[in-house]
Amino acid sequence: MVSEQVAQVLVASNRGPVTYTLGEDGSLDARRGGGGLVSGLSAVDDKLWVCAALGDGDREAVRRGVGEPGVRMLDIDPDVHAAAYNDIANSVLWFVHHMLYQTPLEPVFDAEFRSRWESYRAYNRAFAEALAEEAGEGAAVLVQDYHLALVPGMLRSLRPDLRIAHFSHTPWAPVDYFRMLPDAVAGELLSGMLGADRVGFLTRRWADAFEACAVDRLGGLNGTQVSVHALGADADFLRARSREADVEERMAALREQIGGTGRKTVVRVDRTELSKNIVRGMHAYRELLDTRPEWRERVVHVAFAYPSRQDLAVYRAYTAEVQRVADAINSAYGTPGWTPVVLHVKDDFARSLAAYRLADVALVNPIRDGMNLVAKEVPVVSDDGCVLVLSREAGAWEELSEDAITVNPYDVSGTADALHEALTMPDGERAERTKRLAAAATALPPKQWFLEQLEALGG
Ligand code: F6P
Numbered sequence: 236m237v238s239e240q241v242a243q244v245l246v247a248s249n250r251g252p253v254t255y256t257l258g259e260d261g262s263l264d265a266r267r268g269g270g271g272l273v274s275g276l277s278a279v280d281d282k283l284w285v286c287a288a289l290g291d292g293d294r295e296a297v298r299r300g301v302g303e304p305g306v307r308m309l310d311i312d313p314d315v316h317a318a319a320y321n322d323i324a325n326s327v328l329w330f331v332h333h334m335l336y337q338t339p340l341e342p343v344f345d346a347e348f349r350s351r352w353e354s355y356r357a358y359n360r361a362f363a364e365a366l367a368e369e370a371g372e373g374a375a376v377l378v379q380d381y382h383l384a385l386v387p388g389m390l391r392s393l394r395p396d397l398r399i400a401h402f403s404h405t406p407w408a409p410v411d412y413f414r415m416l417p418d419a420v421a422g423e424l425l426s427g428m429l430g431a432d433r434v435g436f437l438t439r440r441w442a443d444a445f446e447a448c449a450v451d452r453l454g455g456l457n458g459t460q461v462s463v464h465a466l467g468a469d470a471d472f473l474r475a476r477s478r479e480a481d482v483e484e485r486m487a488a489l490r491e492q493i494g495g496t497g498r499k500t501v502v503r504v505d506r507t508e509l510s511k512n513i514v515r516g517m518h519a520y521r522e523l524l525d526t527r528p529e530w531r532e533r534v535v536h537v538a539f540a541y542p543s544r545q546d547l548a549v550y551r552a553y554t555a556e557v558q559r560v561a562d563a564i565n566s567a568y569g570t571p572g573w574t575p576v577v578l579h580v581k582d583d584f585a586r587s588l589a590a591y592r593l594a595d596v597a598l599v600n601p602i603r604d605g606m607n608l609v610a611k612e613v614p615v616v617s618d619d620g621c622v623l624v625l626s627r628e629a630g631a632w633e634e635l636s637e638d639a640i641t642v643n644p645y646d647v648s649g650t651a652d653a654l655h656e657a658l659t660m661p662d663g664e665r666a667e668r669t670k671r672l673a674a675a676a677t678a679l680p681p682k683q684w685f686l687e688q689l690e691a692l693g694g
Pocket of ligand 1: 543
């Protein structure tokens with residue numbers, strides 16, 4: 236146990252609120268993250284965040300006993316963590332919930348999978364044991380995401396007194412797709428989650444899909460409540476942060492790269508993630524330039540594709556493909572004064588905010604997405620109004636569909652048409668829509684989102 240005082244509210248997630256980098260001189264540099272959980276937890280006392288040590292810096296911090304108050308990092312065996320995080324959570328579970336399998340990317344459930352599944356169990360057990368150790372009598376424990384699906388059931392047997400919730404930040408697979416998993420694995424995942432008093436999702440669609448899978452595999456929900464908490468954008472934070480000097484500097488630099496006078500921008504900001512559909516988005520932009528040549532020299536696609544999960548070959552290949560397609564568009568259409576695609580791959584939050592402010596059109600076209608906060612953040616910080624081209628498969632679409640231009644993410648030509656429609660929308664209509672989008676996007680800010688879940692758990 237690390238804390239003297241037992242915690243009354245605990246959060247468990249793979250990635251924690253702070254990451255450490257180990258410098259060449261042996262120094263440890265802490266980098267704090269933001270987001271809904273960080274903001275939500277700031278509103279409560281007697282709390283603890285249990286997370287995994289993710290790299291050498293984090294592991295060294297655990298060994299040296301360096302840490303933030305209210306955070307416990309678990310130094311899980313790196314091989315066990317890699318198998319659980321890379322091979323099960325991000326390769327199998329992520330692919331099932333985002334329906335990403337397609338030839339030649341096929342699921343393989345063989346002896347190697349079984350041994351990785353053992354690691355997934357061990358990794359979940361390490362979390363359950365740490366939570367059981369740290370939680371005060373009757374405490375509320377909020378377990379996050381597909382990495383930790385087995386934790387609620389394991390924790391329930393260790394500590395029946397606790398109030399346990401599980402929250403999924405991803406979509407949930409439809410029954411027929413979920414049936415791809417071996418029956419025992421599917422059953423274990425669902426029973427693990429149903430060990431919680433409540434399971435939460437970002438939209439009704441994902442909640443219904445989970446319920447359908449539980450009925451199909453286990454005959455029901457076993458007394459567990461299912462609820463929906465649609466995380467919104469943090470307007471106060473975003474508006475203040477996007478007016479800071481570093482954002483202004485990056486706006487000036489971006490304007491320089493965009494060039495020309497009155498040139499329009501189609502902006503996208505994503506992790507380089509297969510489900511984000513970045514490549515099809517670029518094909519749609521290419522088709523726009525091809526079929527409507529009047530847009531040449533008059534528009535720039537500003538694409539930020541930040542590295543993600545680079546331990547996995549399929550993510551590395553996707554990153555290379557994004558770069559290749561951007562280069563191909565630039566060599567086919569570029570002119571001395573115009574770079575059709577401005578691609579940045581180095582993560583920079585201030586630059587993302589700068590692009591949000593400048594965007595004429597935001598392209599958010601995921602194949603499937605739990606929510607997609609970019610769709611909610613852009614209208615909040617936009618300077619002159621921004622048209623949102625939004626995939627109907629993003630969770631955010633449930634709340635934003637009325638004022639966005641909807642696309643089927645697989646339909647490249649349809650997306651090219653939507654880009655044209657967005658680029659030609661009259662200023663007045665664009666401004667009105669942006670205002671309504673911002674209101675819908677901020678309906679449930681992160682702090683309320685978290686407190687709502689805590690309240691539902693009776694605390
Ligand atoms: O959408 C699920 C999620 O776990 C998010 O909570 C997170 O932003 C994202 O995936 C990033 O994943 P990773 O921790 O693997 O970089």
